[in-house]
Amino acid sequence: MFFELISPALPRPRATAWTGTLRDCLLEARPVVQIIFFVRLLAGLALAGPHLAAIAPATLLAGTVSWGCAMIFVYLYNGAADIVEDRASGHDRPIARGDLPRRTALAWCRGFASAALVSGLYVGPAFALPVLTVLGLGYLYSAPGFGFKRHYLGAALVAALGGSLTFLAGFLLGGGELPDPGITLLATAMPAWMGGVGSVAKDFSDVRGDALAGRRTLVVIFGRRVAGVVVSVCALCVGISFTVVAWMWVPAMRLSAASLLVGAFCVTCFALRRSPASHPRNPYRAFMVSQYAATLSVLHG
Missing domain, CATH: 1.20.120 (Four Helix Bundle (Hemerythrin (Met), subunit A))
Structure with a gap:
């Protein structure tokens, strides 16, 4: 699956289907979970409150987009890897029900990961490091050969680190000092x-x-x-x-x-x-x- 994820030969969504595919990707990434990650990022920002005035709005926007794209990558890639168990468990998400082809989802995963890294680097190296780390954790959680999701200890570790990194990313984005x-x-x-x-x-x-x-x-x-x-x-x-x-x-x-x-x-x-x-x-x-x-x-x- 790793080679499928990075291969330039992956098909791109047709322009006429672009908005529908994006909608399916966002639904597959579980909006209720995406919202809580956004709230965690805001909580980190809030704790950096005294320093926020010195941060440019463009930097705050880039950081928010970066973390959002990283989280969408994590859950979209997980959905692409979990077709068998999602269908057996009766989940009604786009990939499981066949509305979003797996290869198309993987192509969009590549795009979201790239957007996360580019916008994270715009914010700065200190912010880009948590972004890169959470992308790696998301891959290790779902990818064949690693699949931390397959064991409860691995799943718990990734969940804990993902949450901690989100709060930390928000704090760093807001200019907070450790x-x-x-x-x-x-x-x-x-x-x-x-x-x-x-x-x-x-x-x-x-x-x-x-x-x-x-x-x-x-x-x-x-x-x-x-x-x-x-x-x-x-x-x-x-x-x-x-x-x-x-x-x-x-x-x-x-x-x-x-x-x-x-x-x-x-x-x-x-x-x-x-x-x-x-x-x-x-x-x-x-x-x-x-x-x-x-x-x-x-x-x-």
């Missing part, structure tokens, strides 16, 4: 939330497809009950730790920490609930709402 207690706490607690909670909870509804594709997710290996306990413990540990540290040492993060703590209890309730009426996607939905609330709280502050 070390900073706010960005340090946020870039530690939220990635732990993503890696320990979200990376497992998202698999509750995909057991059939993941097993068919040979993935070694926590739910496939140990079952829904054990995975639910793991998600609950991780959620409570992250929520409580974040809150204690914020209340004692980083007051600017208190509202964010409180939001995540409430979310941790919601995730725990859904993850441990065994009622037949409980949708397997509920723990992940609670995770998503919680991270939105915690991250948006940083902007409010």
